[in-house]
Amino acid sequence: MIALLTRDIRLAIRAGGGFGLGLSFFLIVVVLVPFGVGPQAEILSTIAPGILWVGALLACLLSLDRIFALDWEDGSLDLLATSPLPMEGLVAVKSLAHWLTTGLPLVLAAPVLGVLLNLPEAGFVWVTLSLALGTPALSVIGTFGAALTVGLKRGGLLLSLLVLPLYVPTLIFGAEVARRGAEGLNVTTPLFLLAGITCGTIALLPFASAAVLKVNLR
Amino acid sequence: MTLTVTDLRVARGGIPVLEGLSFTLGAGQALVLRGPNGSGKTTLLRTVAGLQPPLAGQITVPDESLVYAGHADGIKPTLTVEENLRFWAEAFGHRDISSALAAYQLAPLAPRPAGALSAGQKRRLGLARLLVTGRMIWILDEPTVSLDTDAVGMFAAAVRAHLARGGMALIASHIDLGLSEVCTLDVAAYRAKPLEPDDFDGAFL
Numbered sequence: 454m455i456a457l458l459t460r461d462i463r464l465a466i467r468a469g470g471g472f473g474l475g476l477s478f479f480l481i482v483v484v485l486v487p488f489g490v491g492p493q494a495e496i497l498s499t500i501a502p503g504i505l506w507v508g509a510l511l512a513c514l515l516s517l518d519r520i521f522a523l524d525w526e527d528g529s530l531d532l533l534a535t536s537p538l539p540m541e542g543l544v545a546v547k548s549l550a551h552w553l554t555t556g557l558p559l560v561l562a563a564p565v566l567g568v569l570l571n572l573p574e575a576g577f578v579w580v581t582l583s584l585a586l587g588t589p590a591l592s593v594i595g596t597f598g599a600a601l602t603v604g605l606k607r608g609g610l611l612l613s614l615l616v617l618p619l620y621v622p623t624l625i626f627g628a629e630v631a632r633r634g635a636e637g638l639n640v641t642t643p644l645f646l647l648a649g650i651t652c653g654t655i656a657l658l659p660f661a662s663a664a665v666l667k668v669n670l671r
Numbered sequence: 672m673t674l675t676v677t678d679l680r681v682a683r684g685g686i687p688v689l690e691g692l693s694f695t696l697g698a699g700q701a702l703v704l705r706g707p708n709g710s711g712k713t714t715l716l717r718t719v720a721g722l723q724p725p726l727a728g729q730i731t732v733p734d735e736s737l738v739y740a741g742h743a744d745g746i747k748p749t750l751t752v753e754e755n756l757r758f759w760a761e762a763f764g765h766r767d768i769s770s771a772l773a774a775y776q777l778a779p780l781a782p783r784p785a786g787a788l789s790a791g792q793k794r795r796l797g798l799a800r801l802l803v804t805g806r807m808i809w810i811l812d813e814p815t816v817s818l819d820t821d822a823v824g825m826f827a828a829a830v831r832a833h834l835a836r837g838g839m840a841l842i843a844s845h846i847d848l849g850l851s852e853v854c855t856l857d858v859a860a861y862r863a864k865p866l867e868p869d870d871f872d873g874a875f876l
Binding site for chain 2: 455456457460463464467524526527528529531532533534535536537538670671
């Protein structure tokens with residue numbers, strides 16, 4: 454499993470692997486919003502937590518179809534399915550690799566980009582914390598969507614349609630943590646719910662993803 | 672250690688292609704499947720490899736003994752030959768890849784990105800993967816596609832060595848591998864009867 458993780462990370466950072474693609478997309482979205490909204494600093498600082506969350510979510514979506522599609526095309530997925538790795542473990546490692554190459558850079562970049570959006574001082578720590586808690590759920594849910602659409606040619610749009618509604622709870626509570634934190638309110642309830650969603654998806658979805666992947670490989 | 676297939680019925684895309692198929696492979700035996708295109712060789716191999724369930728019949732294999740090699744080699748173009756092979760070795764819990772590199776004369780190509788290999792060299796890398804897995808039962812689908820005569824010789828030698836170690840091989844192939852000790856099975860004789868047209872659910876699926 455460690456071999457698979459190192460292979461996936463290595464593939465992501467080599468040419469054409471798409472590492473940094475999500476990050477650049479996140480940067481561009483966050484830079485474009487102030488142009489669209491206008492230069493009013495108060496409006497920007499009000500919407501900053503939400504923009505950072507939506508941007509991170511869309512950036513995460515961008516690289517989802519790579520999770521299984523490349524392995525499907527070159528036959529590695531068939532070979533991995535017949536290897537000693539359990540399918541659930543394979544799916545979990547794939548999610549982890551996706552989070553390390555997409556989610557984690559977004560978490561680290563968010564406070565820097567917060568400056569561009571005039572994010573209130575109190576908000577920095579909560580935006581980062583809520584993204585750190587929420588992005589693993591985005592990767593795990595996305596892996597499930599990627600497993601559902603693995604055999605389809607050009608299934609990227611369908612994948613987005615399937616996955617985005619499933620992202621709603623994470624987005625609601627993640628953005629709520631960031632917003633309340635930025636306004637200096639109590640964040641306990643949304644923070645616990647966000648953590649609960651992440652733990653729940655990590656515990657349950659790899660089994661569902663493995664099951665649909667087995668069906669799709671037939 | 673034996674691979675036993677009893678009264679197997681397999682389907683591709685919901686349509687039965689083969690039925691009534693039975694055979695047994697023991698240690699050191701190989702079976703070559705023949706038959707025209709679309710006769711169900713690949714479907715049979717995928718079913719035996721556990722990638723799809725059979726419609727009926729039984730497949731008995733010892734646990735953790737199979738390795739499957741399909742039409743695609745599962746090679747990552749941005750990794751080097753050595754990294755590709757090492758990954759598969761580690762996935763199967765082994766470390767040594769030098770003998771596999773030697774068997775297919777891949778050692779000079781080891782530092783090269785796999786994307787820069789020719790079709791035949793990629794296929795050799797795909798076949799070298801079988802050696803690093805340490806599995807006893809090889810399920811091979813058209814292993815000699817795009818190989819030249821020398822490489823076919825290397826493959827035949829690898830299969831012969833594998834059988835001599837007590838391994839087994841189930842191979843779908845059109846060409847003669849020059850292996851005298853293998854049996855041949857023509858799957859065309861087991862073609863399944865077409866489905867009854869009154870399949871009521873069919874209209875809703």
